[in-house]
Amino acid sequence: MNDERPEKPLPELRASDADRERVVERLRDAVAEGRIDMEEFEERLETAYTSKTYAELEPLTRDLPAPGGPPMPLAAAAPAPVAADGSWASRIGGGGVPASSSAAVAVMSSFQRKGAWTVPPRLDAVAFWGSGDLDLREANFAEREVVINCIAIMGGIQITVPPGVEVDVRGFGFMGAFDQRDTPGPVAPGAPRVVVTGLAFWGGVEVKVKPPKRPKPLGGGPKLRKEL
Template sequence: MTAEPPEPSAHPVPAERLRASDDDREAVVERLRDAAAEGRIDFDELDARLEQALTSKTYAELAELTADLPRPATPADRPPLVLKGGMSGASVGPGRWEVPGRVIAHGGVGGVKVDFSRVECRLAEVTVEAYGETSGVTVVIPDGWAADTSGMDPGVGGLKDKTTPDRLPGTPLVKLTGSGGMAGVIIRHPDRRERRKLRSNPPRG
């Protein structure tokens, strides 16, 4: 006679009693160091909390160490970045910049360029709301990023999607919405000139 496998427990472990990982502990350590740099806790208290963080076993123990600290802002919490082409145009990038969860680009008379080629972004998705208007909007995403343009109205100027679907793990999906307007919207990877600049001055880690 074979033994029956044990039935799953009728009383699962509460979330706060689950075991914390090294990454969980490291995240709390970074948050505590930021709090000390902001003057929220003094350095003696920082040392004590760091020691506790590194020896904490559960989520509850870690949560206790940051319970009196404000919740840190995440990229998704940041207000939208709004770019208006105006008469002389507007752009962001190709240097490093803080990517919010949503970018709104109005091409206006001068046009707008949104260049993600040198950014570091941990968001799963970034929405770019683009309106081509008179002079258009160009969006540049790094190789390995992918775009979803299904929510875009091409308008009169149309939509040109020159990206590849080969998305690498850990990279954001750029969701393109809005309207092409009169001049249209382009989303692409870096062109030859931009690639030469990237090779001669690669992004630093």
């Protein structure tokens, strides 16, 4: 009769730092894809970093798809420059609009959204010991009014908008700041409205106004000779 004791079950094994980081990475992907909201992300994140065994880590990702599945981009849209008459109609609504809520998260890291992307009706941007860059100059907008909720904790988030966009900054800074140094100027007819709200704690959220980047000419242009 074999009376050897069975091996210790996997859930009772101690989790390593690498195991916890793998769970945190999956949670970051989940919140960026809109599978869980920011409140639930923060709760699971705290549990992940305090978990000691696999049994404590496993429930945190049990309802999430396995890693390596089909990617779900935050936003994808074809380039849509402003019309020649300055109209914004081609950049608001239409195809490629993402889900009603999305997120961009940087935990001791960074995130960036620029070029031709679609700003969802509500975007939760979180920078915890990290930085974020949201460039709206070439972006499309899911709706006429979008809300960017920024949480900057010992980190910074920069939002760049083109001239003519209506900007409403409502954020609260506690030992931090919500800073809008530039003014967008007169609001263009039909231009989107960007509401920036949230909290900056030992961090900052800055709104800048810059014109869209001009495309570089193909093949380069003729070089000018310096006159002596």
